[in-house]
Amino acid sequence: EADIYQTPRYLVIGTGKKITLECSQTMGHDKMYWYQQDPGMELHLIHYSYGVNSTEKGDLSSESTVSRIRTEHFPLTLESARPSHTSQYLCASSEFGLNYGYTFGSGTRLTVV
């Protein structure tokens, strides 16, 4: 089924560990986005990409990095996790020329202890 998939769904990890949150979409969308969602709900854009080899930082400064080597794959990496990185991370995608909004993934809830 064409959709956007995020793994893992939940992750508990120790401080200082390197982690990669996976996001893949099978819809052939060019545009992809990473949002950090507060416990208080608000969505903060941390990274986006308009296509292969294109990545940009979002409105909220983040210590994470992203890559876009393949259209369908947009992983987010934290080199050294800290408790302040504890949050929900949502991946989304959209497509040039299509007349609807974002499709979101189910999210990764990250807890750094």
Place this chain on the structure above:
Amino acid sequence: GENVEQHPSTLSVQEGDSAVIKCTYSDSASNYFPWYKQELGKRPQLIIDIRSNVGEKKDQRIAVTLNKTAKHFSLHITETQPEDSAVYFCAASKTPPGFGNEKLTFGTGTRLTIIP
């Protein structure tokens, strides 16, 4: 850049009553205004959107109104049901995400609770 304010942050409504969530935006060039619903533990999903050439749009029990002069738009849910309980986000951009390189700017969210 665009700034979207959303009110209220929490809203409790008796089942069967109506709920209204309001958003204001700052950039007069914004022309696309979607609403997303995020149920507990689930992903945000687009429920309705409106473009600046339309003042109101309805889809069954939900409707969105837009006042471009005042730069505000609202989500109206009538005959509320328990399954309407969720967090609702408004958003704005100059064009729909599929056209150009515009990104959505989201409001801060409204947690709607329907009281049985």
